[in-house]
Amino acid sequence: MNSSIVVVKPQSFSPHKHWYSKALNAQIHPVVSFFMNMDNERIIQRFSYLNPSIDAEYLRDLLKYTPKYFKWAGTDLMHTTTTEGMKQMVVIETNSCPSGQKSFPLLDENNEKGGYEELISKTFLPIWKKSPLKKGVTCVVYDKNPMENSGYAATIADLIKKDVYLVEYHEEDYGKCIRFNSETRAIELLINDKWTPVRTIFRYVTQKPWNRLPLFSKTRIFNPIIACLAGGRNKLMAAKAYDFLNAEVAEAGLEIKTPTTIWDVNKNEIPLWLEKFGYKGVIKIPYSNAGQGVFTIINEKELEAFMDLDIPYQKFIIQRLVGHYAWSTYHENELLFQVGTIPSKRQNSYVFDLRMLVHTTENGLRPLGLYSRKAEEPLTANIAGKDSKNILMTNLSVKKGEHEWDSDTSRLLLMDQRDFNKLGLSLDDLIEGYVQSVLAMIAIDKMAKRLVTTKKTFRRKLFTSLNDDETLLNELFKEK
Numbered sequence: 136m137n138s139s140i141v142v143v144k145p146q147s148f149s150p151h152k153h154w155y156s157k158a159l160n161a162q163i164h165p166v167v168s169f170f171m172n173m174d175n176e177r178i179i180q181r182f183s184y185l186n187p188s189i190d191a192e193y194l195r196d197l198l199k200y201t202p203k204y205f206k207w208a209g210t211d212l213m214h215t216t217t218t219e220g221m222k223q224m225v226v227i228e229t230n231s232c233p234s235g236q237k238s239f240p241l242l243d244e245n246n247e248k249g250g251y252e253e254l255i256s257k258t259f260l261p262i263w264k265k266s267p268l269k270k271g272v273t274c275v276v277y278d279k280n281p282m283e284n285s286g287y288a289a290t291i292a293d294l295i296k297k298d299v300y301l302v303e304y305h306e307e308d309y310g311k312c313i314r315f316n317s318e319t320r321a322i323e324l325l326i327n328d329k330w331t332p333v334r335t336i337f338r339y340v341t342q343k344p345w346n347r348l349p350l351f352s353k354t355r356i357f358n359p360i361i362a363c364l365a366g367g368r369n370k371l372m373a374a375k376a377y378d379f380l381n382a383e384v385a386e387a388g389l390e391i392k393t394p395t396t397i398w399d400v401n402k403n404e405i406p407l408w409l410e411k412f413g414y415k416g417v418i419k420i421p422y423s424n425a426g427q428g429v430f431t432i433i434n435e436k437e438l439e440a441f442m443d444l445d446i447p448y449q450k451f452i453i454q455r456l457v458g459h460y461a462w463s464t465y466h467e468n469e470l471l472f473q474v475g476t477i478p479s480k481r482q483n484s485y486v487f488d489l490r491m492l493v494h495t496t497e498n499g500l501r502p503l504g505l506y507s508r509k510a511e512e513p514l515t516a517n518i519a520g521k522d523s524k525n526i527l528m529t530n531l532s533v534k535k536g537e538h539e540w541d542s543d544t545s546r547l548l549l550m551d552q553r554d555f556n557k558l559g560l561s562l563d564d565l566i567e568g569y570v571q572s573v574l575a576m577i578a579i580d581k582m583a584k585r586l587v588t589t590k591k592t593f594r595r596k597l598f599t600s601l602n603d604d605e606t607l608l609n610e611l612f613k614e615k
Contacts, residue, residue, distance in 0.1 A: 153286030209233020231367025271334030
């Protein structure tokens with residue numbers, strides 16, 4: 136069998152293999168535990184009380200929403216405030232293959248699989264059962280994060296009582312261990328030199344997944360590639376999806392809160408926008424992830440360094456910079472800046488984000504887990520001679536080689552009794568972050584539905600009009 140394929144058997148789940156050691160031995164913080172055990176009705180009542188202008192019944196319908204494509208999401212949020220002291224949770228981005236289980240302490244110490252089992256039993260298995268290919272094998276396909284993916288594979292094996300194939304899968308592997316059979320419309324896995332149909336795939340392919348997995352097939356993919364193109368791995372389409380949903384929910388008093396975003400920006404136009412932002416902004420390659428393709432700009436020197444890069448894509452997005460109040464982007468008579476962590480004994484405060492995992496259940500959308508990450512260097516008013524990414528970037532992933540990743544866990548902040556207090560977050564902040572995450576998830580799912588015809592084909596012209604990036608389109612529509 137191919138060395139990139141591992142057979143995972145039932146009764147092979149071992150907690151120490153699927154959690155960071157600091158998370159495995161951590162005790163969940165009481166506030167986080169309380170939040171995770173609140174039902175949606177209590178969340179609605181509390182959120183409505185604090186935001187009396189919203190339509191509570193409308194929010195109730197949103198929390199009951201059943202996504203068609205985007206079943207499982209991870210939204211990254213910033214804890215921000217204004218000069219008037221109006222704090223809010225702001226959406227940075229939403230991920231369609233979100234990490235998080237290995238960083239979330241157990242809610243119930245009697246359930247050793249924790250969120251792994253919660254996601255697989257309530258969200259993945261209903262999709263697995265409805266697959267039109269009843270006799271195919273089941274796979275977990277990934278390109279990074281073996282710790283979590285092996286945990287998902289072992290959990291699936293236990294619940295379906297069958298072997299599960301754990302497959303490391305990169306772009307150059309297409310046709311070697313996995314292929315799409317255009318005649319049967321099924322994805323196939325090479326097992327013992329025989330191409331075998333795949334019934335269902337749990338997908339954690341994060342790097343340009345459209346390069347090697349089909350948009351539509353009889354093999355069910357969780358989450359499908361259309362969720363990535365609609366915003367789960369495409370920040371440009373996500374920004375437009377948020378805008379569309381905001382127009383829809385405005386009358387209900389709801390809004391996805393994001394930093395001011397300019398989309399469809401050509402590279403030669405970037406200096407004009409950054410000049411308008413006072414040379415303080417964030418430039419994003421829309422199709423990158425894991426902290427790659429994000430460039431924080433706090434002066435002309437950093438902008439020049441970005442402009443010197445050779446980047447194959449044509450379209451970019453630019454967002455206002457949310458940093459220290461002394462040097463954030465001042466835009467439309469408003470200054471939005473980071474609240475930061477509670478000052479340490481050395482009086483250092485750090486930028487951090489909050490990852491909120493949300494999944495689909497028979498009772499509507501529900502929080503699945505959360506964790507936080509802080510920046511490498513403290514948040515200070517004086518940034519002379521400093522590299523902005525060290526102060527503002529929170530992602531833990533470190534790319535060491537073409538397919539090699541490491542993780543800087545020293546900056547991981549758990550939802551435990553030790554770390555959570557450092558964030559300065561309240562129960563109401565968690566509730567607001569959950570509502571923001573739900574709205575972002577629904578926005579992307581609705582965008583995905585817009586991109587699919589009633590005959591289950593891709594609306595290529597619509598997508599091109601919304602995301603006219605020649606390099607991306609070549610990746611998407613090249614022959615496989």
